[in-house]
Amino acid sequence: MTNVVRMTGVSVRRGASLLLQDIDLVVSEGERWAVMGPNGAGKTTLMQLASGRMFPTIGEVELLGEVMGTVDLAELKPRIGWASSAMLADIPAGESVLDVVMTSAWGVSGRWREEYDESDRLRALALLATWGMDALARRTFGTLSEGERKRALIARALMSDPELVLLDEPGAGLDLGGREDLVERMDRLALDPDAPTQVVVTHHVEEIPSGFTHLLLLRGGRIVARGPISEVMTDVNLTLAFGMGIGVRYDAGRWFARRTAAG
Secondary structure: OEEEEEEEEEEEEEEEEEEEEEEEEEEEOOEEEEEEEEOOOOOOHHHHOOOOOOOOOEEEEEOEEEOOOOOOHHHHHHHEEEEHHHHHHHOOOOOOOHHHHHHHOOOOOOOOOOOOOOOOOOOHHHHHOOOOOOOHHOHOOOOOOOOHHHHHHHHHHHHOOOOOOEEEEOOOOOOHHHHHHHHHHHHHHHHHHOEEEEEOOOOHHHHHHOOEEEEEEEEOOEEEEEEEEHHHHOOOHHHHHHOOOOEEEEOOOEEEEEEEEOO
């Protein structure tokens, strides 16, 4: 199976702080990974490495068969779909939702002088429909609700037909209805055998789509556990990762967690 992401002996230092330490990780083609851990565990830093937006201080990162530092990132990035709340500041509030999605084909966040053909427009509209946003295609991005923005960003991440999709906390800030709608749509993406490899950061086990295959747990910049989700998603591992007793159960394709007296 082809490696999509490979990190070997990776550490990231910023000043006196080690954001990630001694990370060894392989994500293979077709896998769906959830990444969890408490605040400050290093989840977003890991995603920045996996998206080619950050270089490691120590170690080697290989993305889609290319070693970072030896490849033109401008050529690599269109092969990686990325959606994060950190992108919101870069997207003009007055940009139409359709253009927010379509401009991803050129790797830009605001429409300028690029030229798009009808196939680009139709693909963007189809993605918006898949994520329940087709009726809002002509709206400006700044008028969308939090949930609508999240779905537009996911559609944007898929626009370039990437080989790897990275979603950083797609459910953050959503109400119950918005979260359930998002998870249902992410279920479909995860279960699609033709969909790209996926890595999703989340704070809540309930937001992990039912088709996800693997789990990575982080704490303090280090890996607590990694591997098939059925093996890693245990009371012991979650308790170690979050520093308190956590009990977890699986029911009808979804994970559920609550605090326990253990730990």
